[in-house]
Amino acid sequence: MSEEMENAGAQTGAELFVKALENEGVRYIFAVPGEENLDLLEALRESSIELVVNRHEQAAGFMAATYGRLTGRVGVCLSTLGPGATNLVTAAAYAQLGAMPMMMISGQKPIKSSKQGLFQILDVVDLMRPLTKYTRQITNANTIPAKLREAFRLAAEERPGAVHLELPEDIAAELSAPDTHIFSPGDARRPTASIKSLEMAADMIREAKHPLIMIGAGANRKRVSQALIHLVNSTDIPFFTTQMGKGVVDERHSRYLGCAALSAGDFLHCAIDHADLVINVGHDVVEKPPFFMEPGGKQVIHVNFSGADVDPVYFPQHEVVGDIANSIEWLANHCGHCTDHDFAEFLRVKEALEAHLEDSCEDSRFPVIPQRIVRDVRRIMPDDGIIALDNGMYKLWFARNYKAYDNNTVLLDNALASMGAGLPSAMMAAMLYPHLNVMAICGDGGFMMNSQELETAVRLKLNLVILIINDNAYGMIKWKQAQEGFPSFGLDYGNPDFVTYAQAYGATGHHIPEAAELQPTLKKAMKEGGVHLVNVPVDYSENDRVFNRELSELTRDLKANC
CATH class of the missing domain: 3.40.50.970 (Thiamin diphosphate (ThDP)-binding fold, Pyr/PP domains)
Known part of the structure; x- marks a missing residue:
């Protein structure tokens, strides 16, 4: 031959x-x-x-x-x-x-x-x-x-x-053999948790006095939303999220207590401390721990696709391992409403947190404070609009203050937490969902790490708004530096004229000269379509006032009145 x-x-x-x-x-x-x-x-x-x-x-x-x-x-x-x-x-x-x-x-x-x-x-x-x-x-x-x-x-x-x-x-x-076979994708199903483990979890939930649901990153990957809504509605158990669990359940829900954006010392941690059982749905140890376990303290049920990675602050007493949606749906169908549950303290914490989130949202000082930025973005974003956050101080403000109404409408990374990811992530969302409003929210430091992708976004004819929160510094590290008592050093830099920079790539640039201009400028940019860059100077003095001083005082008073 x-x-x-x-x-x-x-x-x-x-x-x-x-x-x-x-x-x-x-x-x-x-x-x-x-x-x-x-x-x-x-x-x-x-x-x-x-x-x-x-x-x-x-x-x-x-x-x-x-x-x-x-x-x-x-x-x-x-x-x-x-x-x-x-x-x-x-x-x-x-x-x-x-x-x-x-x-x-x-x-x-x-x-x-x-x-x-x-x-x-x-x-x-x-x-x-x-x-x-x-x-x-x-x-x-x-x-x-x-x-x-x-x-x-x-x-x-x-x-x-x-x-x-x-x-x-x-x-x-190289030439392959003529009969080389291409394999079809598999359709393997995820295993279901055992009935025994589910029944034990249901018993623990019924016996608890102050149960609390935590929604983590693993719940944001699969068809878990409807099952969790069913569980919350059928049991009335309040819930909170990690940063990467935001939006799995609409955060306008009456049982939503907040996001564990901070490691400790927030109103939400008062609720976590009060809980005697945490139903931990989709916990992923790559995130900063939303709570710390202690021997003899609260009980934890680990509901996930795989068993728990045990460490000194996380050692769940019971595990429900299998498809999360199936497990949660079973619990929703079998736990029911328990008259012995007492959620009064949780709802008091929710009321205090909601009141605090309203503080300073209308503040008109300039440079603009983070609370005003978050509120203005939330007001102009539709329910299904997507924000993609880079990594910086503003990520904590958005995780804590911005309510997500659907899963994957807040894209943030609390695992590697790499700077430079916000713009490419938003570009991908804009490509996949051209009919939705998409906004990249970046610090000036993170934006400049992949700012060259503006050319890609323009070439792809994306509809995308890029909000640059600008403090001419690596702001989160400056905050940490001050917390540790070090003098300010080594974290300030200069930036280009971002309006001209955007125009050089064929995008439209905007500079915000006063707080009142932020919301109408963002709304106009979204309506016009194309790639828009909006530069807003930020006042980060609120980091110290709110996170270092105010929260500790307010939560101390809240605990004293328990």
Whole structure:
């Protein structure tokens, strides 16, 4: 048989790779390509997958991870070897700690023969090992479908995270065997918790005097909202959230007590301290602990997809392990309303917190204080509007003061808590949901870490408002520096003229000269469409007044009157 006949029907490794990606339902690949990716690029040119060219690999990774967070499907990003791959490291950690399904593809020099020595060559597979659930170099084109299917399976299954495949240049060009099989995605179901564990949990809930529900990051990933609403409505048990659990249940609900945005000392912690049982739904230890357990203290029921990671401050007395939605629905159907429950203290805490959240919201001082910024954003955002927060002092203010009305309408990262993620995350939301209002909320420091993606946003014709909260400093660290009693040093810098900077990329820039201009400017930008950047100077003196002094006094008085 001739070589031509033997190769009839064969595909290159790159073509096979792209067909396997299409088979997985991949819609986008976010990329900064290099010469080692050229065969893959050519295969993508003829495919149904949309290639989104970013201006930095980190941003490509953040967008892919956010795609995974919002859809539950695996987001995909692409880089070349060496520096391209190392630029994905932060995004890998972001997806892995944040439980976002994401696959990274990196190129590599030919592995069978190379005449370039060690130029740009790093052991990227080893580099990715501690940051991913799965990382492999592909050494034979015939193995591409199996490795890719396994990577997608591991990325998406609980607990979701990052995976990585390295596709060397010569393997991408290599012909696969004509009969190489592409594997269909699986439809494995998550296991259900045992009836015995559910019955024990129901007994603990009925026997408690002051039970409290906590909603964590794991509850924000699957179809848990309706089940939790059913549980809260059928039992009347109040609930609170972690930062990454915001919005799973509409926070306008009469039983919502607040978000554990601070580590301690807030009104909400008075309620947590009063509870004798916490039903911990979707707790993820990557977040800062929303409460601390002590031997002989309150009981905790751990409801999650997997067993508890026990540490000195978290050691639940009972675990309900299995699909969260099924577990919560069962409890909602079997616990019922218990007349022995006493929620009076919880509701007193809620009343005090709600009153405090109204404080200073209409304050007109300039630069604008955080409470006014949060209130103005909440007023102009529709119920289904999405805000994507970068990392900085304002994240605490928004987590605590901004009520989320639906799941994944507040995108924030309280796991890796990386600066630079806010803009790419918002861009991904704007791509997926062009009919919704989307706003990136960034500090000046975090925005400048990936500000080059303004060009990408303009090129993609996104409808996106970017709010820059500007203090010309790394504001959160300045706050911590002052808390520790250190003199101010090393955290101030200068910024570009953000209005001109936005215009240079083809976006529209706005500067807020007084507090009264913020709300109408944001509303106008959202109505006009396109990419708008709004620069608002912020007064962070409220950090010390509220978080360091006022809360401790008010909560002390609240506890004294218990």
